[in-house]
Amino acid sequence: MRLITVAGPPSSGKTAIICKTAEALQAAGISVGVIKFDCLSSGDQVTYERRGIPARTGLSGNLCPDHFYVSNIEECLDWGLQSGFDLLISESAGLCNRCAPHIKDVCAVCVIDNLSGVETPRKIGPMLKMADIVVITKGDIVSQAEREVFVHRIRQVNSSAVIIHVNGLTGQGGHELGRLLKDAAAVDSLQGKLLRFSMPAALCSYCLGQRRIGADFQMGNVKKMELG
Amino acid sequence: MDNNYADMMLEQLFCEHPHAREFFGAIGLSALPEGQTLGNTVAALDEELLLDVGIERHDLLRQFRDYMAGMEQLRNQQQAMVASVTVLGGHDKSGNLENFKLELRPGEVTCIVGPTGSGKSRFLADIEWLAQGDSPTGRSVLINGTVPDLARRYAVEQKLVAQLSQNMNFVMDLSAEEFIRLHAESRMVTDPSAITATILDLANSLAGEQFIPTTPVTALSGGQSRALMIADVACLSSSPIVLIDEIENAGIDRKRALELLADQDKIVLMATHDPILALMGQRRLIFKNGGVASIRSTSPAERANLALFEQMDARLTMVRNALRNGEEIAGNW
Ligand SMILES: Nc1nc2c(ncn2[C@@H]2O[C@H](COP(=O)(O)OP(=O)(O)OP(=O)(O)O)[C@@H](O)[C@H]2O)c(=O)[nH]1
Ligand SMILES: Nc1ncnc2c1ncn2[C@@H]1O[C@H](COP(=O)(O)OP(=O)(O)OP(=O)(O)O)[C@@H](O)[C@H]1O
Ligand SMILES: [Mg+2]
Ligand SMILES: [Mg+2]
């Protein structure tokens, strides 16, 4: 089975492009399953199942969804293997722009949309910088010039990725993205595999549930800004 | 090819390659201390800083080299010459063979007509993605008469197709001048100021109402936006093919717009339901059931009729203006 990690900011079009791509793959006789990771709630599983794509949801609650993801991805892989999929896709939204679900030797996709503004590629960390494939959505509503500038800005932070435009509404480009995913590396076990980049140490008192403001209540990994 | 960036002093590197500075700014390392070689600067970077920006030390120089090589390639090639695009017919949705061989050349305008769902967008996608019998239509596309290097499919900087459609808007918070300049710089153009001025002039010559360079792009009218997009695609887009999904009638000289694209040696493909636009092309493709049902060259008789339709259109425009001016639409129009 092939495994693909799809990450991207909230509402960037991840579900839309996964659906369109799965449609093209299924038409070619390739079976696809999806695991969706989110914090509190997600209607994505219903969206997938309505389109005949088997899906499961993992809700991380008050944990960072990406940390939750790492602790669960092996079991998800087993689910995919047992279900006999040709392709398993994980969908997650990097909420802190700093964690990334991407694993070494596992095909990594980042979805980012043209509407998010040309500064966005600079704000997204390893999720974008370390992706093998960058999918740009919502090109149907901005000008050609903005699309080209956006590509340039992505190139600045990831010089080696394949960058591809997919329209989440019409599916234009989905067939071609499918062709790339179909050739992703097969993964039968994740035992001992490495994340592409370490996840930030979320170990301050606020991670542990503290709500009170003030130096006395700040413990662990605390960093102060310089105000000059 | 200069591969010894690591041995260059940082200030010299930034001076000779302004784009190098942009790279580090984009990565999140805008305040690199000067006075050392790039290699030493990177070696001395704080581990925690690297963690913060989310990149590994050994990867940084590699990424930088790849980026510089890509920019160099952009500068040199500008636009790989496309002298012709050939589409070899496949089959329609029922599997009936299309049996056509269509050659598109720079400066030609080809119109695409047919009912919704008839396969117009798929045809355009076949060209965009250089189909080789591996799309749902079984069509193949040749560039300059030969099977293209398939690596080109996924080389976004060499994208064959630029698109213009009715739904497209500007979303950037910049003036028209700043906006075009930004595009020019990302295209590694040698004289961004000159090309920016040219594009703004052209856009103004297409738009009914003039705008000034400092107008924010988001404040342009529908017609002005479309005019600016067309002038920009004609002069700055890297792609030799331009796909147009209707040009609405909103205060823009559509004939001149098409001429401008053709003059810039673009291969223009336009999906339209407007009879005037459909007849402005050299030929049109008629779609049915996912296939090209027929191909028609615009005949001299059709061109004569086009002139007539344009007069009718001009008359309607006069009525529209009279309405706007609060006149009574009486008498002989
Ligand atoms: N115009 C346009 N809209 C799009 C495109 N792709 C996605 N959308 C719309 O963007 C919205 C968000 O898309 P989703 O696919 O739900 O985004 P997501 O990344 O899965 O969102 P979360 O899972 O909530 O993080 C939806 O309303 C989509 O219809 C596109 O290419 N063009
Ligand atoms: N020759 C073909 N064989 C199989 N499927 C096809 C073929 N041509 C088109 N299709 C499919 O038919 C559907 C409709 O085609 P398409 O979107 O290109 O229509 P359209 O003419 O652009 O419609 P609209 O005017 O609504 O935009 C798409 O899913 C497309 O992939
Ligand atoms: Mg989603
Ligand atoms: Mg269409």
Ligand SMILES: [Zn+2]
């Ligand atoms: Zn996180």
Ligand SMILES: [Zn+2]
């Ligand atoms: Zn914390």
